Amino acid sequence: MAMLPETSRRRLLLGAGALGASALATGCVANDPPQERSAAPVAAGGDNAEPGKHVRIGFSAPAADHGWLAAMTTNARAQAEKLPDVTFRPTEGSTDVNRQIAQVETLINEKVDVLVVLPADGKALTGVAREAMRAGIPVVNVDRVFDSPEAYRLWIGGDNYGMGVNAADYIAEQLRGRNVDDPVIAEVAGTDSLPLTQERSAGFREGLAKHGLRVSRRVAAEFTAETGEQEMTNLLQAASRLDAVWNHDDDQGIGVLAAVEAAGRDEFFLVGGAGSRQVMDRIKAGDSVVRATVLYSPSMCSSAISLARLLGQGRGMSDLAEHEVPRSVTTYSAVVTGENVDRYLDIGFAS
Incomplete structure (x- = not known):
């Protein structure tokens, strides 16, 4: 977009201001009632609890050699089982980065609808996540962030x-x-x-x-x-x-x-x-x-599955006015x- 010269831009602003003042004065003289503004729609995502299009979610996370990591995988599976319109396709956890890359590539080749990935190493997994996005598979990046925002549709993690x-x-x-x-x-x-x-x-x-x-x-x-x-x-x-x-x-x-x-x-x-x-x-x-x-709750992985479902169904979040799932979600570190x-x-x- 070309920039206006400063003098022209100033005239445009002054003209707009005069027009606004004129309209306001006219409205006051005529004693017209203020126009009602249309409110932003709420629940743009509809009722998220209502079953929608079936979604096949691929899931990849490191080996559960730590209580928190084990809970991330457990929570993801449990959440998927609660959703009748979701098929959960997990891979076997591994501490080997190259093995996790190969597992994600397998899920891409299987043409899952959405990928949920908790990377063992965000930088190392960035390439394969971008590959998924280029293939039209939305990626939900959990916690350990990829190096490029082009590698994920949604990031969810802790603060x-x-x-x-x-x-x-x-x-x-x-x-x-x-x-x-x-x-x-x-x-x-x-x-x-x-x-x-x-x-x-x-x-x-x-x-x-x-x-x-x-x-x-x-x-x-x-x-x-x-x-x-x-x-x-x-x-x-x-x-x-x-x-x-x-x-x-x-x-x-x-x-x-x-x-x-x-x-x-x-x-x-x-x-x-x-x-x-x-x-x-x-x-x-x-x-x-x-x-x-x-x-720093592993319940974030439960949320990741629910959000992946909405992405696969092309829905937003029912409590938000936006029609799309947000780009990022940061969980809150409450003190218990x-x-x-x-x-x-x-x-x-x-x-």
């Missing part, structure tokens, strides 16, 4: 930065309530080389800074229970006093809590991450240092505490 911020806000509130001066705050991170860990740590660090607080001690536990126990043991030996701990991941938290109990330490409170059922049960029981967990834990027990996953 890693927000997870850290919400953990920081909760810890700051609890410390204020306990009148703790100059608190010693520890962080048990996941795998430092992963962007998600970096984002969680950045959110936690910057969230604490808002309250005039900082991370005093930090270790990385690689998202495993074994390393969690080892790193927490080292942390406890190095710190004679702790006031609060944020552990990024409830799966590695199994080891973290084992180390805490073995050391007999209970002068601090601990906030978990992700939302395992075991941690929620500990929160509800109130019999340990665990006081909360910040959600003793006060609200019953509300979230249904999405707690097995570590």
